[in-house]
């Protein structure tokens with residue numbers, strides 16, 4: 272399903288001009304702190320550019336990109352799930368400017384050689400940023416195509432040197448009700464937690480995104496660093512990560528705690544099994560009218576089906 276792109280297409284050539292104008296307006300509205308992060312994050316960022324529209328320095332990875340057209344920046348930044356900023360799709364774009372993304376530290380701990388706090392800029396510098404155009408499908412049966420910029424998670428895990436007891440990786444979002452007003456309501460068991468089995472985390476498609484459309488992540492998309500697992504339901508792709516923990520036992524994840532009969536840990540996109548409250552057979556690509564058929568593993572079966580060989584995907588839904 273992953274088809275090569277011509278390598279000479281520039282990121283601005285896949286963005287309509289109206290979207291670029293929206294982006295300028297959006298960035299002018301975002302917090303100074305978010306943009307200050309962009310200015311100081313790393314040597315990989317261009318230091319002389321104005322904060323608005325600051326670009327990341329990355330290389331394209333056409334081999335790991337879909338050939339489908341990306342959604343517009345407007346779709347990607349105004350139709351979000353980020354319950355820390357409210358439960359409606361429009362809330363994060365309106366409210367996420369209160370999130371301070373600079374300075375940002377990620378605690379890495381658990382079953383590993385040397386637990387430590389890492390400055391985000393050091394994590395970014397330690398690996399080559401790549402752009403990969405991935406599909407993201409939400410369990411609510413809508414989908415988007417997003418040109419993410421990020422770090423292959425496997426590169427970081429190798430540097431962290433987990434022990435042989437590490438079987439899972441747990442990720443935790445910032446907990447700060449001052450900055451994240453949605454956390455003042457008990458809609459979920461805060462902080463938001465997600466997890467992957469070690470082989471899922473080490474898969475070459477799994478990345479930690481720090482940008483999209485070639486620029487630093489907008490707050491509502493999980494700035495300054497969020498997980499992207501393209502073959503999984505969107506809810507696995509946890510945002511604004513402050514902790515990565517290697518564990519021997521399966522992490523207790525937020526959605527599995529909130530609705531154990533609805534959101535399994537494995538959360539494979541198995542469209543042949545309905546969600547208890549709706550069908551998974553079709554999805555609506557944001558911006559399109561007609562629904563499209565949902566593909567096994569969100570279209571990434573060739574790459575990832577082997578991870579789940581022998582598992583009953585009707586039980587491990």
Ligand code: MTE
Pocket residue numbers: 347350351352353354355407408409410444463491492493504505506507508509510511
């Ligand atoms: N991460 C946190 N911390 N809080 C959330 O509410 N929502 C998840 C996931 N990560 C969520 C989160 C869901 S349900 C989806 S579909 C995706 O983020 C949406 O990502 P996007 O808004 O960048 O498209």
